[in-house]
Amino acid sequence: GAVVSQHPSRVICKSGTSVKIECRSLDFQATTMFWYRQFPKQSLMLMATSNEGSKATYEQGVEKDKFLINHASLTLSTLTVTSAHPEDSSFYICSASPIGTASTEQYFGPGTRLTVT
Amino acid sequence: GQNIDQPTEMTATEGAIVQINCTYQTSGFNGLFWYQQHAGEAPTFLSYNVLDGLEEKGRFSSFLSRSKGYSYLLLKELQMKDSASYLCAVKDSNYQLIWGAGTKLIIKP
Numbered sequence: 001g002a003v004v005s006q007h008p009s010r011v012i013c014k015s016g017t018s019v020k021i022e023c024r025s026l027d028f029q030a031t032t033m034f035w036y037r038q039f040p041k042q043s044l045m046l047m048a049t050s051n052e053g054s055k056a057t058y059e060q061g062v063e064k065d066k067f068l069i070n071h072a073s074l075t076l077s078t079l080t081v082t083s084a085h086p087e088d089s090s091f092y093i094c095s096a097s098p099i100g101t102a103s104t105e106q107y108f109g110p111g112t113r114l115t116v117t
Numbered sequence: 118g119q120n121i122d123q124p125t126e127m128t129a130t131e132g133a134i135v136q137i138n139c140t141y142q143t144s145g146f147n148g149l150f151w152y153q154q155h156a157g158e159a160p161t162f163l164s165y166n167v168l169d170g171l172e173e174k175g176r177f178s179s180f181l182s183r184s185k186g187y188s189y190l191l192l193k194e195l196q197m198k199d200s201a202s203y204l205c206a207v208k209d210s211n212y213q214l215i216w217g218a219g220t221k222l223i224i225k226p
Binding site: 034042043044045046091093105106107108109110111113 | 159165204214216
């Protein structure tokens with residue numbers, strides 16, 4: 001149990017276009033989902049915390065107008081990278097905490113590798 | 118500031134035991150996590166400690182000392198597939214996860 005999926009797993013886009021990444025909890029409901037970014041050989045960097053039905057909370061230095069997060073249901077959160085540039089190329093990972101676990105459990109999706117040309 | 122320290126890289130031999138240390142200074146403490154991450158993949162959950170002591174789960178064990186701000190992950194009977202990065206993360210008083218940079222573990226035959 002506790003499976004999180006992400007789609008797409010890999011995407012290549014041209015500079016200036018927008019890319020949407022979906023994160024789904026397949027067999028549990030999650031009030032909170034997290035979006036991370038990881039550059040090569042670096043640790044995870046939390047971008048934002050997404051709560052179902054409310055606005056996401058962004059970490060310092062993360063532009064909310066560039067990284068749009070929508071948490072439409074208890075099983076789906078989306079991250080849209082708007083007007084992507086080559087420096088946005090990275091590994092984007094989402095995670096979700098099942099309801100009732102007080103975020104003591106956090107399950108990660110397989111990640112989405114974004115390459116902006 | 119908040120800080121998580123763990124060694125950058127460690128090398129061990131197949132079949133042996135290795136201990137990966139993690140020290141932390143955070144504003145509050147609500148649990149410590151260990152994750153395994155293979156290259157190019159997302160992290161997978163290994164363990165969670167919130168009380169002092171040792172938690173054993175198969176070949177992996179995790180220890181916590183809150184008074185010392187210290188944890189370790191112990192891996193026994195090492196296998197080649199254990200080659201990965203091991204991430205230590207602490208949940209602070211705001212329930213935010215603070216991540217260490219990870220320890221790259223290299224297993225040699």
